[in-house]
Amino acid sequence: MSENVYIHIPFCRQKCNYCSFISYSDLEKKRCYLSKLKEEIKHFYNNEQIKTLYFGGGTPSLLSSDEIFELIKLFNVSDNTEVTIELNPENINKDYLYSLKNTGINRLSFGCQSFDDKTLSAIGRKHTSFDAITAINTAKSFFDNISLDLIYGLPEQSIKDFEKDLMQAGNLEVQHVSLYGLKIEEGCYFASHMPANLPDNDIQAEMYLKAINILTQNGFEHYEISNFAKTGFYSKHNLNYWNNNFYYGFGIAAHGYINNIRYSNFENFSDYFKDPCRHAFEHIVSKNEKLEEEIFLGLRKMSGISSEEINRKFGINFEQKYSSVLDKYITSGHIKHNHGIYSLSDKGILVSNIILSDFLDD
Numbered sequence: 001m002s003e004n005v006y007i008h009i010p011f012c013r014q015k016c017n018y019c020s021f022i023s024y025s026d027l028e029k030k031r032c033y034l035s036k037l038k039e040e041i042k043h044f045y046n047n048e049q050i051k052t053l054y055f056g057g058g059t060p061s062l063l064s065s066d067e068i069f070e071l072i073k074l075f076n077v078s079d080n081t082e083v084t085i086e087l088n089p090e091n092i093n094k095d096y097l098y099s100l101k102n103t104g105i106n107r108l109s110f111g112c113q114s115f116d117d118k119t120l121s122a123i124g125r126k127h128t129s130f131d132a133i134t135a136i137n138t139a140k141s142f143f144d145n146i147s148l149d150l151i152y153g154l155p156e157q158s159i160k161d162f163e164k165d166l167m168q169a170g171n172l173e174v175q176h177v178s179l180y181g182l183k184i185e186e187g188c189y190f191a192s193h194m195p196a197n198l199p200d201n202d203i204q205a206e207m208y209l210k211a212i213n214i215l216t217q218n219g220f221e222h223y224e225i226s227n228f229a230k231t232g233f234y235s236k237h238n239l240n241y242w243n244n245n246f247y248y249g250f251g252i253a254a255h256g257y258i259n260n261i262r263y264s265n266f267e268n269f270s271d272y273f274k275d276p277c278r279h280a281f282e283h284i285v286s287k288n289e290k291l292e293e294e295i296f297l298g299l300r301k302m303s304g305i306s307s308e309e310i311n312r313k314f315g316i317n318f319e320q321k322y323s324s325v326l327d328k329y330i331t332s333g334h335i336k337h338n339h340g341i342y343s344l345s346d347k348g349i350l351v352s353n354i355i356l357s358d359f360l361d362d
């Protein structure tokens with residue numbers, strides 16, 4: 001059972017150079033995909049009242065508003081349900097945005113990545129800075145909950161360039177910004193065509209700290225390692241992940257977590273089409289794994305984790321169990337401690353992967 005749903009739309013017209021997500025350009029499979037997706041949803045979904053519904057991709061904005069509405073209709077949503085769709089700024093116009101509004105979508109997440117045309121072209125994005133700014137400004141007539149994504153550490157990007165991106169994000173007066181440091185993973189174009197002049201780790205760290213500074217000065221709260229929001233506009237859907245709660249994942253390559261089972265779906269059309277109700281992978285999460293996930297995900301939030309809550313949920317003494325790792329990082333200034341609440345400091349965020357994995361090893 002869950003009140004949170006992720007739906008993967010695995011279509012993109014073309015692959016961006018840094019992308020290793022599961023997405024395909026065979027749009028002719030769209031009709032069949034949507035019918036299999038509905039089959040999967042009807043099989044697993046128990047008509048719970050939904051708190052968050054998230055269309056991610058891929059490029060969900062390749063679906064028509066009617067196709068999106070057909071999917072939303074399958075769920076028990078209310079006026080309070082946060083319904084998000086990821087959009088690529090190209091080909092977004094007033095009519096489409098208006099029709100999306102009428103489907104029940106109430107939150108938009110724009111994949112901007114940068115507002116510098118040279119950088120956008122170097123990473124293989126199909127939109128320009130003008131497209132993104134126009135799309136967001138148009139969307140503001142219909143939506144009051146808009147997020148945008150930026151990437152830092154892009155080829156030839158200087159700290160000054162990134163500062164301009166952040167200023168532009170601030171000027172657009174959106175409610176939410178997500179930031180990602182470029183990571184070149186196996187399978188993407190850049191992995192075999194490594195771009196020259198990638199900012200090194202020190203510059204990436206400086207960019208990240210700059211982002212905290214500029215975005216907080218522009219009225220955003222830094223509420224998760226990679227996420228910033230105006231008051232009242234935290235992503236409810238993503239908070240559900242970081243709070244380590246259950247969620248449905250529907251569609252090709254989607255991951256879900258229901259009744260203590262983490263699962264993932266097949267990543268190609270032929271396996272998924274054969275039986276969309278069969279998971280490619282399932283894993284029963286043990287109590288100890290659940291505890292580690294709770295710490296790992298919870299520390300991503302700037303509000304941190306509460307030892308009292310963890311003790312109550314897991315019947316342990318958190319401070320005793322993790323005394324060596326807590327002492328080490330509190331002394332070094334990487335973890336802050338305040339009345340049983342533990343959270344990462346800015347210094348800690350920069351090496352969060354090392355700190356978080358220390359909890360897993362304990």
Ligand code: SF4
Pocket residue numbers: 011012014015016019020021023057058059088111
């Ligand atoms: S980055 Fe996004 S838009 Fe680009 S190919 Fe990947 S999923 Fe598609």
